[in-house]
Amino acid sequence: MKDKKNGPSFPWHLAIAGVLSLVVLLGFYWVGANKFSTEEWNEFGDFIAGAAGVIITTFTFLALLYTIHIQSTELALSRNELSLTRDELALNRGEIAKSGKALRDQVETIKVQNFERTLFESLNFLSKLSEQFEWRSPVEDAPRTGVSAFFAMYHQIGHPSVALGALGVEDGDQIGNHAPLGEALDRLRTQLAPYYRTLYNIYRYLDESEFADEVYYNRIIRAQIPDHALAILFYNSLTPRGLRFQKYIEKYAILDNLPPELLFNPHHRAVLDNLPTPNATEAIGEA
Known part of the structure; x- marks a missing residue:
């Protein structure tokens, strides 16, 4: 004891x-x-x-x-x-x-939440850009705004003076080097450039976020792009300024929802089915 x-x-x-x-x-x-x-x-x-x-x-x-x-x-x-x-x-x-x-x-949940917050804020910004579009036609009194402005700008690219309908070739680089197409897009550049740069960076952000469910988020992004905006994106991606976008167009099948009747010539469907073009492949490799 x-x-x-x-x-x-x-x-x-x-x-x-x-x-x-x-x-x-x-x-x-x-x-x-x-x-x-x-x-x-x-x-x-x-x-x-x-x-x-x-x-x-x-x-x-x-x-x-x-x-x-x-x-x-x-x-x-x-x-x-x-x-x-x-x-x-x-x-x-x-x-x-x-x-x-x-x-x-x-930690993984927080990463996903941060990714989604940034993605949806970017999509919201993209939507606001399109809402600010305003196109005045010489034959219409009221200007076209928002999504309706895409319709008007699409027809500006398809104007007879641009002659895309007569350019019945299956060579995307030849279409992209068509001078009247570049001039028509330059006239629309003030409004279209911020929109497509933002869309490009959204897809770049998705592509670099390896943990994300790319298929799911890609569907959400594609649902925000009007049909006429898809058509403009296709023709713009063939020009020297838009070649690098073909990487994401091909990888994420962005233009799968593009109605065929919005192509200015049926032969251009072969170009769409064979992206990226040689010039785009070279530009992507140099990036």
């Missing part, structure tokens, strides 16, 4: 055993000194010594066995504690693994 104030208590049982041993020894000495002669006392001493040796040897052996028993018990306890420690460590590793997975999932 331990004394709470003074630490371990005094081993009284050992002190008592020592006192009793001393009393017995003195008793033997007194008896021998008073009852026996010197010769008997020597014989008695030899007897006591021999008996004591046997007793001491016996107690030593018993003490050794008791020591082995204590050590075996302590070893078993140590093994049990070690087993419990291993189990606890295994549980801790499991909890750490779960926490690590939960943290990775949380």
Whole structure:
């Protein structure tokens, strides 16, 4: 038992055993000194010594066995504690693994949320750009605005003076180098350039975000592009200024929803089906 104030208590049982041993020894000495002669006392001493040796040897052996028993018990306890420690460590590793997975999932969720927020803010900006479109026709009193302006600008590109309808070729680079087409797009550049640059950067952002579900987000983006804007995008991508956009047009099938009747010549369908053109391939490789 331990004394709470003074630490371990005094081993009284050992002190008592020592006192009793001393009393017995003195008793033997007194008896021998008073009852026996010197010769008997020597014989008695030899007897006591021999008996004591046997007793001491016996107690030593018993003490050794008791020591082995204590050590075996302590070893078993140590093994049990070690087993419990291993189990606890295994549980801790499991909890750490779960926490690590939960943290990775949380980080992934935050990445997706940040990606979606940026994407939808960009699409909202793209929509506002188209809402600001305004096209005044020389034969109409009211200007065309918003999506309706795409319709008017599309017909400007298809004007007889541009002669795209008469350009019945299947060479996209030849169409893109057609000077009247470049001039028509230059006249529309003030309004169209910000729109298509924003659309290009949206697809670039999608392409560089490898964790994103590209198919799902691509459908969302494509749904925001009016049909006449798709037609203008096709012809603009054939010109030197728009060649790099063909990379995303081909990869994300942006023009799959382009109605065939919006092509100014049926032969241009072959160009659409074989993007990117040689000039675009070269421009993409140099980027």
